[in-house]
Amino acid sequence: MDRRHSERRFAPVYSQGTCGLPLIATKFVPPRSPGLLLVRPRLMARLEPLAERSLALVCAGAGFGKTTLLAQWRGQLQEHGQAVAWLSLDEGDDVPEYFCHYLLDALLPLHPGLGWRLGFLAAGLPSIDLVFGHLINAVQAVEAPLYLIVDDYHAIRNPAIHRAFAYLLEHAPANFHVLLGSRSLPTLPLSRLRSRNQLIEVDTNDLRFNLCEARHYFADSAALTLSNAQTQRLLELTEGWITGMQMATLSPSIKDNPAQAIDSLSHGGRLVGRYLEDVVFEPLPAAVDDFLMRTSILDRFCAELCDAVTGRHDGHAMLDWIERHNLFVAALDDHGQWFRYHHLFAETLQARLRRRTDLDIAALHERAGNWFAGQSLWAEATRHALAAGKVESAPGRAGLGAQSLAERGDIDTLLGWLQQLPITADEHRISLQLNLAWALAHRFRFDESRRLLGELRRWFAVHPARRDLRVKLDAVAAICEAFAENVQTGIALAEPLLAQIPCGDSWVDGLVCNVLSYCHLVLGQHEEAQAVQRHTLYPGAPTENLFVTVHRAFILGQSHLRQGDLRTAEACFLQAMESADRLTGPQSSGSATLAASLAELAYEHGDWERLDALVRQRGLQIDRVAPLDGVLSVYRALSRRALAEDDGVQARLLLQHGQEIAAQRRWNRLQAALLAEQVRLQLQRDDLAGAEHMLRRIEMLKSDEGTIPGCRHYARIARARLLLAQGLGLAAADCLAGVVAEFEARGQLLEAARLRPLWAIALWQGDERDAAVATLLPALQLGQRENLLCSLTDAGRALLPLLSRCASAEAGSGELAGYLAILRERLGGDDCAEPPFSLSERESQTLRLVAAGQSNKEIARTLDISVETVKWHLKNLYGKLQVTSRTRAMSRARELSLLE
Numbered sequence: 001m002d003r004r005h006s007e008r009r010f011a012p013v014y015s016q017g018t019c020g021l022p023l024i025a026t027k028f029v030p031p032r033s034p035g036l037l038l039v040r041p042r043l044m045a046r047l048e049p050l051a052e053r054s055l056a057l058v059c060a061g062a063g064f065g066k067t068t069l070l071a072q073w074r075g076q077l078q079e080h081g082q083a084v085a086w087l088s089l090d091e092g093d094d095v096p097e098y099f100c101h102y103l104l105d106a107l108l109p110l111h112p113g114l115g116w117r118l119g120f121l122a123a124g125l126p127s128i129d130l131v132f133g134h135l136i137n138a139v140q141a142v143e144a145p146l147y148l149i150v151d152d153y154h155a156i157r158n159p160a161i162h163r164a165f166a167y168l169l170e171h172a173p174a175n176f177h178v179l180l181g182s183r184s185l186p187t188l189p190l191s192r193l194r195s196r197n198q199l200i201e202v203d204t205n206d207l208r209f210n211l212c213e214a215r216h217y218f219a220d221s222a223a224l225t226l227s228n229a230q231t232q233r234l235l236e237l238t239e240g241w242i243t244g245m246q247m248a249t250l251s252p253s254i255k256d257n258p259a260q261a262i263d264s265l266s267h268g269g270r271l272v273g274r275y276l277e278d279v280v281f282e283p284l285p286a287a288v289d290d291f292l293m294r295t296s297i298l299d300r301f302c303a304e305l306c307d308a309v310t311g312r313h314d315g316h317a318m319l320d321w322i323e324r325h326n327l328f329v330a331a332l333d334d335h336g337q338w339f340r341y342h343h344l345f346a347e348t349l350q351a352r353l354r355r356r357t358d359l360d361i362a363a364l365h366e367r368a369g370n371w372f373a374g375q376s377l378w379a380e381a382t383r384h385a386l387a388a389g390k391v392e393s394a395p396g397r398a399g400l401g402a403q404s405l406a407e408r409g410d411i412d413t414l415l416g417w418l419q420q421l422p423i424t425a426d427e428h429r430i431s432l433q434l435n436l437a438w439a440l441a442h443r444f445r446f447d448e449s450r451r452l453l454g455e456l457r458r459w460f461a462v463h464p465a466r467r468d469l470r471v472k473l474d475a476v477a478a479i480c481e482a483f484a485e486n487v488q489t490g491i492a493l494a495e496p497l498l499a500q501i502p503c504g505d506s507w508v509d510g511l512v513c514n515v516l517s518y519c520h521l522v523l524g525q526h527e528e529a530q531a532v533q534r535h536t537l538y539p540g541a542p543t544e545n546l547f548v549t550v551h552r553a554f555i556l557g558q559s560h561l562r563q564g565d566l567r568t569a570e571a572c573f574l575q576a577m578e579s580a581d582r583l584t585g586p587q588s589s590g591s592a593t594l595a596a597s598l599a600e601l602a603y604e605h606g607d608w609e610r611l612d613a614l615v616r617q618r619g620l621q622i623d624r625v626a627p628l629d630g631v632l633s634v635y636r637a638l639s640r641r642a643l644a645e646d647d648g649v650q651a652r653l654l655l656q657h658g659q660e661i662a663a664q665r666r667w668n669r670l671q672a673a674l675l676a677e678q679v680r681l682q683l684q685r686d687d688l689a690g691a692e693h694m695l696r697r698i699e700m701l702k703s704d705e706g707t708i709p710g711c712r713h714y715a716r717i718a719r720a721r722l723l724l725a726q727g728l729g730l731a732a733a734d735c736l737a738g739v740v741a742e743f744e745a746r747g748q749l750l751e752a753a754r755l756r757p758l759w760a761i762a763l764w765q766g767d768e769r770d771a772a773v774a775t776l777l778p779a780l781q782l783g784q785r786e787n788l789l790c791s792l793t794d795a796g797r798a799l800l801p802l803l804s805r806c807a808s809a810e811a812g813s814g815e816l817a818g819y820l821a822i823l824r825e826r827l828g829g830d831d832c833a834e835p836p837f838s839l840s841e842r843e844s845q846t847l848r849l850v851a852a853g854q855s856n857k858e859i860a861r862t863l864d865i866s867v868e869t870v871k872w873h874l875k876n877l878y879g880k881l882q883v884t885s886r887t888r889a890m891s892r893a894r895e896l897s898l899l900e
Helices: 041-052 065-079 095-108 111-122 126-141 160-172 190-195 211-221 228-238 243-248 257-268 270-281 284-293 304-308 315-324 343-354 361-374 380-385 393-409 411-418 429-441 446-462 467-483 486-501 506-522 526-533 544-561 566-584 591-604 608-616 619-625 628-645 648-665 668-682 690-702 709-724 729-745 749-765 768-786 799-806 815-826 841-851 857-863 865-883 886-893
Strands: 055-061 083-088 146-153 176-182 201-202 329-332 340-341
Touching: 041 201, 065 146, 083 095, 095 111, 095 126, 095 146, 095 160, 111 126, 126 160, 146 284, 176 429, 190 201, 190 228, 211 228, 211 243, 211 608, 228 243, 228 257, 228 343, 228 608, 228 729, 243 270, 257 506, 257 668, 270 709, 284 304, 284 315, 284 343, 304 315, 304 361, 315 329, 315 467, 340 343, 361 380, 361 591, 380 393, 380 411, 380 544, 393 411, 393 429, 393 506, 393 544, 411 429, 411 886, 429 446, 429 467, 429 886, 446 467, 467 486, 467 506, 486 506, 506 544, 526 544, 544 566, 544 591, 544 628, 544 749, 566 591, 566 865, 591 608, 591 619, 608 628, 619 628, 628 648, 628 668, 648 668, 668 690, 668 709, 709 749, 729 749, 749 768, 749 799, 768 799, 768 815, 799 815, 841 857, 841 886, 857 865
Parallel strands: 055 176, 055 201, 083 146, 146 176
Antiparallel strands: 329 340
16 A cells, blocks of 8 residues: 555644644544444445545434544555545634645645645645635646544534535545535535536434444444343434434443443433533523424424523524534424424433423423423323423313324323223213223223223213214224224224214224224125225325324234235335324334334344334334234244244244233234244254143133234134144144135235245145145245245245255246245255346336435435335345345346346
8 A cells, every 4th residue: 555545654744833832633533432342334335426426424423433433434444555645623622724724734735736836835834725725726737546533523513614625625636535424504505516417415314323224333332231122122212313322332231231231321311411512512502402402302303492481582483493403303203393302301301300490390391381282282182281380271272182182093192091081971071081981992001991881871870962972982982992902892983883984083093993994894795894995085194093094004004014015015005104193102112003004014124123113113113012913923924033033032022022911901813823832832842741831721712713923823823833743734724724725715915925935835745745845836926026034934934845856847937936046045944056046127227226225205306106115126136136135136137137
C-alpha cells in the first residue's frame, strides 16, 4: 500500500491555529473505540457508491453508531489504497478561520500536489470563500481520488462555513468525495445533490441494529450469552438504538440475571437516563427541554396538540427543530404531521417530568384529553382523562369514548375504565356494560362475560331498549361462545342476527358478520364464511372501524391460508396490519392479531428474520389477544424454528407456554395441536414412551366435533407419527390417508399438503414406492406455486429419496425441478446443484434496484407499483434465492451472476 494513504507523510502547511495555539492532532484520526466493534456489511455496502458521488451523509441522533461507521469506512478505504482524510469537529471550530486551518491540515497530507498548489496560503489565510475556491482548483488538478470524512458536522452553525462548504460540494471535482456525520440535517444543498444523484443518505432507521446484528453484537462485541427471546426483547426496547443496547450490557446483573437487567431497561434504566442527561438534554435550549418534558405524556403528537398541552404557540417550530436535530422522534405519517418519541427517550423524559414540582401532570393530561375530545378522537381523550384521574365523564362523552376504544381495539383501557364505573339501570350505562362484556370476551374471560350478559338479559326482559342494543347483546354473546370454542352455540346466536342488520350501528353490524364468519371458518365452511362477509357493507376506511377491519382481514386471510392460497392470505393480513400499525402502533391488539398469522407465513417461507421481527414487538400482546388460531400459528412456528436450530429445550418451553394459555382458556383444540407438536418433539429425541404419553393426553381431551382440524385429527396425526417411528409404515399411511382425504374434502388444502410428505414417507417405508411419489406430488405442486419450504422439509431427510424419485420422473420437469432442488438442498441432500430457476422481468428489475440501494418505497416509485407489490416481489426473490434478507440476496445474486 502507498504510504501516503495510511500515514500523514507530508508535513502540514499549518501546524498552529490563530493566536499561536497548536492544532489538536487527535482530531485528524477517529476516536479510540473500546473492545471489538461489530462490522456492518449492509451499511458498508450502502456507502460503496460514494466513489461515484459527491457526498454521503450519515445523519442520526446521539448513540446510533455514526462515528463507528465512518471509522470503519475509513479503514476500508485505506485497505484499498485510497487517500482519505479524517476531521472531527467541535463547537470551537465554528469560526471560519479555525475551520479552514483544520480542513487544510487534514487534506494537504493526502497528495503532494495539494501541498505545493496551496503552499502560498501559509503566508496568511484569505477569506473562507477564497480558500475554498483555491481548494477546489487544487483538487481538480490532482486528479487522483481524494476522500474527506468529517465527523460531528452538527457542531457547525456559522452561515459562512455552511455557505463555503455548500460551494465546495456544488463545484466538487469528480475525484473528490465527502462523507459527513451529523446529528442534525446540515444547511447544505441536499435537494440539488439528491436530484443529480450525487447524494447517499444513511439515516436513523438505517443505523438501527437489526436482529442479526444485535445477536452478533451481544455474542461477539459484548461477550454475552442471551437467548433469542432476550435479544428480541432488548431490540424491541431500544428500537435498535446502539447506545441503549450498550447500556444494557453495562448493567451489573446482565450476566447473572439478564431478565432483571432487561426489565430495568424497560423502565428507563439509570445508565440510559444519565447518558441522555449528559449527552442529549444538557446542551438543549431551556425552551426545547421544557417542551420535551411537557409533551412526553403523549403517545403521539402533532403541533396543534403540543400547543394545547404546553400552553404555547410554537408547536410547529419546535417539532421542526426537534426533527432536524434527530432528538429521538419518529414520524408516524408521510405528511410529517404526527410524531412519537423513542420509548427509552420518553421514559427518561417522563421521569424528569415527575421531578418537576412546578408542573401539574394531571393538568397536562386533562388538556390533552380535552384536545382529543375536540377532535372527536374519543379513545385517546378517554385515556388522558383517566390519567388525569377523571373516571366519570358526561354521559355522551363516556359512550363515545367507550365506543371509540372498542372500535380501535384498545381493550386494556376499556376494561380498566369500565370496571371502575358503577352499574346503574339506565340505557346509557347498559350500552357501556355491553362494551364491557365484549371486552371481557376478547380477553377470553368467558365466565365473567357470561355473568354480565346474564344480568343484562334480565334488564332487557323488563325494559324497552333500542334495536341496536338488543342486536349487540346477542352479538357479544355469540362472540363469547365462539371464542370459547362453543362454535355451534355461536352460530345459533349469530345467524338470526343477519336479518336484523343493518341495525343502525355499523360496528354492531361488523361484529355480527365477523363472529358468524369466524364460526364457519372454524368448521371449515369457507364459502359460507366469505358469503357472510359480503352480507353488509363496511366503512370505507379503517379509521372508521379499525377493530372490525382487522378481524375481517384475520378471518378472510385465515380462510385463504387454509385453502392453500398463501398470496391472497398475506395480502389480506398485510393491508390491514399496515393500517393497525399506523393508527394504533405495532403493539396494539389489531397488529398482534394479524402478526400472529403472518408469523405462520414467515415460517412457511423459512424467513426467520421476518418471523422474529413480527413476534418480538408483539409477543405479550399475541398471548393476550390473539384468537386460538393465531396463538397456534405463533407457537407452532417458533417451536419448529427452534427445532430447526437444534434447540430442543427452547422448543419444549415454547410448546409448554402455549399449552398453559390453552389450558387457562379451556381451548382443547389448541391443547391437542400443541400436544401433537410435543409428540413430534419426543420422537425426534427417540423418546417413544414420552410420545405415547402425549398421545394419551390428546385422546383424553373432550372431542370438539365439527371443528377442523380438531382434537380427533390431531390424535390421528400423532398416532401416525408414532406408528411410523415404530416401523409400521403402512399402518401409519392408512391412518394419514383418512385425515388427508377429510381435509381436502373440507377445503383444508394447506393442512393436507403439510401431511402428504409424512404420508408419502410412510408408504415409502412400506415399499409402496409409486404410491409414495403419487401421494407427494400434489403437495409439491402446491409448495412450488406458493413457495412452501418448511412444512415440507419438516419431514426430515427421510424425504430425500422421494424427492430424487420425483425429480427423475416426468413430473419433475420445468419449474418444479428447481423447487425440488431447493428442497433437497435445504434437507442437506448430496445432489445440491444450483436450482434451475428463472426470474420474471419484474423480479429482475426489483433485484437491480435493490442492488442500487433503493428502499421499498423508492422501488415502488421507480416501477410505479405499490409498496406491497414490491414486498411480494422481494418475497418471491428470497424464495428463489433461498435467502431471508437483502444482504444475503445480493450475495447470492452475485454468486449466480444475476446482476451482470
